[in-house]
Amino acid sequence: MGKAVENKLKKYSSILSSSFELFSTKGFSKTSVEDIVKKADVAKGTFYLYFKDKFDLREKLIINSAQKLFDVAIEQSGYKNKESFTDKLCAITDVILNEMARQPLLTKFLRGNISWAVFHKSLEHGRGQGKYDYIGILKEEMGKEEAKYHDPEIMIFMIIELISSTSYSVIVENDPVSPDVYKPHLHDCIAAIANSFKE
Amino acid sequence: MGKAVENKLKKYSSILSSSFELFSTKGFSKTSVEDIVKKADVAKGTFYLYFKDKFDLREKLIINSAQKLFDVAIEQSGYKNKESFTDKLCAITDVILNEMARQPLLTKFLRGNISWAVFHKSLEHGRGQGKYDYIGILKEEMGKEEAKYHDPEIMIFMIIELISSTSYSVIVENDPVSPDVYKPHLHDCIAAIANSFKE
Amino acid sequence: MGKAVENKLKKYSSILSSSFELFSTKGFSKTSVEDIVKKADVAKGTFYLYFKDKFDLREKLIINSAQKLFDVAIEQSGYKNKESFTDKLCAITDVILNEMARQPLLTKFLRGNISWAVFHKSLEHGRGQGKYDYIGILKEEMGKEEAKYHDPEIMIFMIIELISSTSYSVIVENDPVSPDVYKPHLHDCIAAIANSFKE
Amino acid sequence: MGKAVENKLKKYSSILSSSFELFSTKGFSKTSVEDIVKKADVAKGTFYLYFKDKFDLREKLIINSAQKLFDVAIEQSGYKNKESFTDKLCAITDVILNEMARQPLLTKFLRGNISWAVFHKSLEHGRGQGKYDYIGILKEEMGKEEAKYHDPEIMIFMIIELISSTSYSVIVENDPVSPDVYKPHLHDCIAAIANSFKE
């Protein structure tokens, strides 16, 4: 890789990581481009070389973050070795919750900036840099079960919403309980929800 | 009531309803005080006669909205006539979901501006104008059941979060399904969750 | 005096004393009419019943304060019993300096709001409530001396300016020395200035 | 010098000179940033590129003005060729008074915005751009005299206050006399004050 290209990438990443931190801590609208470029140590004009505007940056950041989170979940959960679909789901959830607890900023950022719509989009295959077809994988695993599930789409929607909305409060605010106390409850509920979708 | 007092109340309400609509449609930070007073047809200074600043207004709006929503739910659900706690819960949920579907702006507003922390606060008894002790009522009803529930606090937290986060997507974006399609799923899930908390 | 008239006077005085304190501590332009009426415990409209505007109030306050200060100086200095004009001048100066030291707020107020022009005006006889013809008295005392003074007007101007400008720094800021250390120097200088005007 | 740097300096100076004129004529608090940038023909944002706020601008202006005034006095008075300290003092005073008479706005600005504290600070050596150690020079000249002075600090304080406070009235308001008539009186008084500090 040429030195110029390398340098270019460095600036791009610098803006990405700086803005991520700032959006997470101060919130999107309270973070100014000034703040971002100062932290990233690039000139103001450089910002607009890589991003159309602040909103463009945010969207790229969301997709980036969500995909990285799911990549880790897919790779580290060892879901393939689990018997039932419910167990697989719980294994994946576990990694996600752990990752979020490990990166409270990520949690804050996702909750504060995401809607199901964008989230959903970022999980779709073929969009940008996602390594896996996350939803496809889940559906495939469901199919392997003896018992069939109806409306898998809705089920995934509900589970993801439950995870993401409660995680925020639990991880960032420790309210109403701590993540460790919360985790088994989440497990149980996910299993309960999954079961309620069995035919 | 004196004419002055009456007029005063009218202005206050006008700001409240105008800002509610704007926050719901444009979002909090994209709504300027200028926008609000123009819509409310009052002078800019009048705004600051009734509210310390935009944040103060938002908080008052949240508490107000959440309480009105729950008041309706308590009053119209007829939960007292239901047998089981799960049924009561579903009855209440039904009204809430209906109300939210009837008032998409309310849904948008609550989702975009609320966190569990504020929400929780606004449900507490004794704070401001809330007619009922919502959480107290739920706990009381739980107590009447033969089967006992552990960690009712966490259970309520999870159910409320599930309702509020999924409702937003379903009502406002019709994604992944319409509210009518979604409702029975939500029922089932709430029952499932409640059951998983039975001792 | 009727009760109504009495009450009226009370409100007027209340505004006067409240604004004096506020102007002295916060400065004229940083004091709002709101501040004044709140401190004076009258309604906002009442303010405009007695004063044309904030500037009108200030002028009335200046004249009032300066005259009271000079009244005390005339009455308590015992200047009539002193031999020479210089001694009389010092006696009067003494009282003024003491008064200013006793009322730092007065000092602050006068310095921050006065110019020689207004000051001069407020010392002229016949304007409002001044008991004495201050400048007339000084000229008369000068005339009693054997040695004659030229340009008494200029002399008085210089002495008053010296007193008022240095007093502020010394009393309010204790800079460059304290009032007690400063007083003898002022005495000497006033005597020196007076002598330099002797024919 | 690059074109950019040159332009930058031009904007900065433009703000400085425009605000100086406005502060002098309308007073500090009645001058808005809007007024300043309009007169300086720069955008409002540009103002905040160079100054933290209006107060920052004022302080820079005061220090700048006072120092320029004293620089001229030091350089044009030819004080080194005078015999006695009193003569040197009068020579310097002369230049200052002439300068002030030549620049009534400067006089107005200094009187309306300065206190001994700030003034003193701006005369201290080492602060910013002052060419000379003004107070040091005066003290040094005092030391060359045969007759010694006590409390030189207080003496300088009194003389400067006398000059600045009376000059304002004389130059700006022509009250009680014109500058030309006033000058010899000021000379005499300064000499008299200086003498009264001789041991």
Added chain:
DNA sequence: TATGAATGAGGGTTCATTCAT
């Protein structure tokens, strides 16, 4: 006479974005 709710122009300040270098 006394009130205080209502006004709206104007205050200081921020900031996303542009463009000449």
Added chain:
DNA sequence: CATGAATGAACCCTCATTCAT
């Protein structure tokens, strides 16, 4: 590619003043 000075619209908020009661 990279820069950062310059922009000016838009922001939130204050306040002297009015006027219906």
